[in-house]
Amino acid sequence: MASLTAVHFADGFDGPDTVALGLEAPELSVVVCGGLLASAIAHSPVAAGIRLPAAALVAALAAALGWVRPRGRSLLRWGWLVARFAATPRTGAGVLAATSEEGDGGAGEATAEPEPAWARWLREEAPGRDEVADTAAVEAEAARERPAPAAAPRRRRRAAPLADDGETVEVDRPPIVLLPEPPEEGDEDDGAAEEAEDDDGGEPATIVAFSRRSARPPEPEVAEALVEAPPSTADVAPVFVGATRRITFFSLNGGAGRTTLATELACLLAARGRHRPTPDAPARPLRVALLDLDLRSATVAVRLGIPQPTLWDYLLSGEQGPGSLDRHMVTHPSGARALLGPPKPLGQGAGVEPARVAEIVHRLECDGTHFLVFDVGADLGAVTTWVLSAAHDIFVVLTPTASGVQDAYRSTEALRRLGLGSKLRYVVNRARPGIDLDEVMGDLGGHIAATIPFDPRIEEAENAHRIAALEGGGPAAEAIAGLAAQVYPALAAPAARRRLWPFGRRRVG
Incomplete structure (x- = not known):
């Protein structure tokens, strides 16, 4: 079959709709208004040495806004885009609030407003083995002293064995569950019993986070869980979320x-x-x-x-x-x-x-x-x-x-x-x-x-x-x-x- 490279069609089929003089409606309005303003200035009772240059400047500016087209866009359109860009709120790299430990007695002196929790979570480094063990002991002691809540206890992620460089961290946040179903009557006690059983002998829930400064692979037992796994039926039958x-x-x-x-x-x-x-x-x-x-x-x-x-x-x-x-x-x-x-x-x-x-x-x-x-x-x-x-x-x-x-x-x-x-x-x-x-x-x-x-x-x-x-x-x-x-x-x-x-x-x- 013959190649189509020799067949060409006119470009610019989706170009702007011109009204007159090759100008779109906004540019034509600016040119017409500029011409009327220049005519009014030229016929004003001001001295000729002032009104004539001013009228010429206004007419030239209006013509430039309408007919000058750098990169296919008129100066009027470029001005509108720049104004919209300047007025649009933008987000950039935030500056985390920091504290200085220099001062009398080693007391920390705040140099900025307190940073949010998510910023501290991103900034803090993973603790070592001893520090996590001490923290877990203190939290366990505090948990035993607190009265039991009325509702069913929420499962908490516990720390798992850590490497020396602290690549596994403990996250004291509830797990994310997609589209949870409301519990039926009588299931609340069963859920509490299951969680108590998990706390006694279940496997600890961990979150593995790779250090950005480290370039070594995960531990063998972690890597075995991340190797190629056969696809499950959930991969081909997802939860349909959204409109038709x-x-x-x-x-x-x-x-x-x-x-x-x-x-x-x-x-x-x-x-x-x-x-x-x-x-x-x-x-x-x-x-x-x-x-x-x-x-x-x-x-x-x-x-x-x-x-x-x-x-x-x-x-x-x-x-x-x-x-x-x-x-x-x-x-x-x-x-x-x-x-x-x-x-x-x-x-x-x-x-x-x-x-x-x-x-x-x-x-x-x-x-x-x-x-x-x-x-x-x-x-x-x-x-x-x-x-x-x-x-x-x-x-x-x-x-x-x-x-x-x-x-x-x-x-x-x-x-x-x-x-x-x-x-x-x-x-x-x-x-x-x-x-x-x-x-x-x-x-x-x-x-x-x-x-x-x-x-x-x-x-x-x-x-x-x-x-x-x-x-x-x-x-x-x-x-x-x-x-x-x-x-x-x-x-x-x-x-x-x-x-x-x-x-x-x-x-x-």
Whole structure:
């Protein structure tokens, strides 16, 4: 296939909107106001030796603010950015309060305000073996003298055997627990008994902290616990925290593969995605909904092999009950629920308004849906614009042809004019070897989230109403699985845990 390096498109498609004289509205206002002010000064009754130079200075300043453009920005815009930067509160490196031990009798004399507890915790060095033992003895004696609290005692981290350089420290703080469940009645006494048993013969809880000044590995018994461990089920079924994620694929060019990618992604998330409501709950499948809002050429029904009911049936039924939407949605064998598009093309104002779509989305989100995948048309109608504005992730589908690249430029320009530039990511569909899109991505200022290679098995699966990503066995299916892993990272293959030595942290992902 011929290379696309010889095809160039005009840069600056997302440049500023000019009003007149090549100026934007703020710059044009400054130039006009400066000209009027200069004219007023020139016609003032002041001496000519003063008013004429002042008028020329004002006119020159106004022209410079409008037309002088260092690095592509006007001086007015640079001034605004500098003012906003100066007015924005910033945080920097703090100075910890210190005390001086010099003075009469060795008494410490404070030279600054008392530092906060977190600052002292960061500044203090790890104590040695004898110091920790003495501190633990004093605290144990004080604990025996204190009256027992009314509530169940809180487990306290105890010191473990330390190295001479003091790399293990005792932290007298409660452990952090994610999403704790409220205790049931009668469990309070059991918890107190378990903690008392742990205090008698359980293993001490320790926190291992690497010294920034030391460069030696941890002790052998500590290192054995940090070596590669097999992934657990919690790695692939995390606790789902957050609101419903809305995803859509968009392109102004028909036939780019929006419907195929939306259907494959939704079914793959529903079939393989797992989550836990709480850390101790069993894994459950994700709740994924696929909405076909392509009002002119709805093809999700053909892709899934399920003809009805459709969105048009739901709108004509007039039902408003809590279960009315569920009765008009179909469930694919993968577990994905779909609201199919109308069987015939619908024009604007045919009953499908953004308010009705917002109502449907609201009901699905209240129903506990984790992912909403939209299939929209190749237009910027009212419904499509609302979906694009409500989506969290917009994947612009790009085909590696001259017309496909030109369409990507037009789609990006249109979406950025709607203020959606921060949501855009790009998916190259039907890619073939030898195509380099680095120059295109440089012009667009984006990055490619996934590259779906050309694979005839995608067409075969579409003709047989199957999901190619679930069947696997092809490069396109693997690429779609990688895209799904970006949307829901728990679908990625869990990587083995690495040693913390020598950098003191492990690489994730």
